[in-house]
Amino acid sequence: MIELDATDREILRALTRDATQSAGALGRRLGLSQPQAWRRIARLTEAGVIRRRRLVLDREKLGFGVTVFLGVKLATKGRVSLEDFERAVSAIPEVQTVEHVLGLFDYRLKVVARDLPDFERVLRRRIMTLPGAGDVEANVILSEERLQGPIG
Template sequence: MQKENVIIKLDKFDREILRVMQRDATVSMAELSQHVGLSHTPCWRRVKRMEADGIIRQKVTLLDAKKLNLGVSVFIYVTLKNHDGDSLTKFENAVQDINEVVECHTTSGEKDYLLKVIVQSIEEYELLLKTKLTSLPLVDHISSTFALKQVKNTTALPI
């Protein structure tokens, strides 16, 4: 069972296990244990404990967006008309149904949300904007910024 809002203490072996697994989730337990300097069973126990604690949420395959012809990244600030709990929930639920939205963050300050959208082209983004984004519940204002170049891309957390 995943422990919510509990800070879990990690030692140097746990952190090294996580570093290795962030680089390559397909690493075998034998390779992982050898890399971190533990025998197979203690290494396996640590991985299983971190999975049970929710530190390791899932193992995924990362795709190359450009090779899939998804080379346009757009960052979108959204401001809502209302800020009551029901309005926020309606917006957040509606965003879940738009596949092109790969990230959605609530933000502080003047804007309510920051979305990251990945599409094939500017034309595809324009269509998405007109048909889906402006139709999201209670949207007051949308401001889009196109990424020109990705300088850094990592999914690894700084542990």
């Protein structure tokens, strides 16, 4: 674990809000020079605190109005390898995330679709036909609030 001071935490909060900020702009906001801000960001990246910066798309503006968290329980544990299921489900473009979890279900998937009939098509024709797919439970997202992670 890396030691973070108050400035490191401010940098992380600022980058969480907008990862496109330049080191110069970030430095000006925090009272640092551009090289100081850049060195801190580089240190946080090298230490693995910042794993990557990524683009966040507006799914609705792209025509995907429905997001569903889907719990999937494998029907035949042992017969189908977890890797086979993960590889097959990861090939479905509508599946945004695949999480292997403990609990009632073996996997939690985040699935996007244009609308509910489109989600039903993805579920019936793609997900339920995967090797080992068994019981599923769908939770349709009604609204979503993005919260910043625990930076301290």
